[in-house]
Amino acid sequence: MDVEKELRRRKKRRLDEPAPRSPLLNRRMILVLLLVAAPLLVVVGLVLAGKLSLEEIRGRERYQLPFADIECTPPPGQSRDGFLAEVRYLTELPDQLPLLEEGLAARLASAFALHPWVEKVERVEIVPPHRVLVQLVYRTPVLAVRQGEQVRAVDRRGILLPTTAITDGLPIFQGKAKPPAGPTGTPWGDPAVEEAARAAARS
Numbered sequence: 001m002d003v004e005k006e007l008r009r010r011k012k013r014r015l016d017e018p019a020p021r022s023p024l025l026n027r028r029m030i031l032v033l034l035l036v037a038a039p040l041l042v043v044v045g046l047v048l049a050g051k052l053s054l055e056e057i058r059g060r061e062r063y064q065l066p067f068a069d070i071e072c073t074p075p076p077g078q079s080r081d082g083f084l085a086e087v088r089y090l091t092e093l094p095d096q097l098p099l100l101e102e103g104l105a106a107r108l109a110s111a112f113a114l115h116p117w118v119e120k121v122e123r124v125e126i127v128p129p130h131r132v133l134v135q136l137v138y139r140t141p142v143l144a145v146r147q148g149e150q151v152r153a154v155d156r157r158g159i160l161l162p163t164t165a166i167t168d169g170l171p172i173f174q175g176k177a178k179p180p181a182g183p184t185g186t187p188w189g190d191p192a193v194e195e196a197a198r199a200a201a202r203s
Contacts (some may be wrong), residue, residue, distance in 0.1 A: 064096040065132055070108075072134040074118040077164045083115075090114050099126060112136060116162055116185025117153070142200040144170040145177050145193055152180075156201030158187050158194030171200050 066089050074083040087093075091111040097104065105124040112134060113121050120137040127133055141153035144167040151172075153165035160180050173196050180190025188194060 034203075052115050063099050065099055065130060066096055067093060067095055067202075070097075070111075070132045070134055072136060074162075075138045077166055083117075087112055087115050097132065099130070099132075108132070108134065114185075116160075116183075141165045141167065141170055143173055143193075143197045145173040145188070147177060147179065154188055154193065154197045156197055158190075158197040160186060160188050171203075 044168050061136040068081060068084055070084055072080065074080045079103075082134055088095075088111075091114055093108075093111055097108075105126055108126045109121045112124075113120055117138050118136050119139045121134070122137055123133070123135040125133040125135075139159060140160060141161055142156050143154050143176060144151050145154060150163075151167045152163070153161045153167045153170060155161060160182070162184050169184070178187070178190040181187065188197075
């Protein structure tokens with residue numbers, strides 16, 4: 001009787017054990033995995049090759065543009081070369097622009113926006129094969145302010161303009177203005193001057 005119980009117990013244990021996978025089934029699974037992974041590996045390889053190729057050609061002279069060749073209209077009383085030299089000095093941009101660099105247009109827009117003459121950067125366009133176009137809105141002098149022996153111009157918001165701004169024919173601030181609170185391209189810092197500038201812009 002004990003022998004029969006032991007035989008039944010062994011038979012039940014064999015039934016509970018998972019059946020071993022056949023070598024054929026294993027080969028099929030490997031083949032399916034290869035078929036799924038192969039296209040993915042091809043795509044990854046193409047992407048990496050494209051990036052490497054792009055990095056290689058970015059540095060070639062053909063895809064570089066001298067900063068001085070940027071096309072833009074300069075502010076009043078200033079040459080384009082002089083204006084671009086000032087923009088580059090203020091921002092420490094390179095002499096040669098990598099035209100294929102990702103985000104170059106946004107980088108240039110931020111650079112030009114720092115110049116004290118610039119009120120707004122309307123557009124920066126990278127035009128193939130070898131052009132960069134920048135469209136700007138410049139601040140307009142509306143009021144002349146005496147400061148010591150100098151006469152400086154401010155725009156409608158009371159922003160101190162560069163010394164190249166023409167003051168002839170502008171209304172002159174009546175009163176004694178405080179010295180400018182900051183550098184060129186920032187508000188004068190005297191409420192009376194800024195109010196007079198807003199009034200001059202409206203008239």
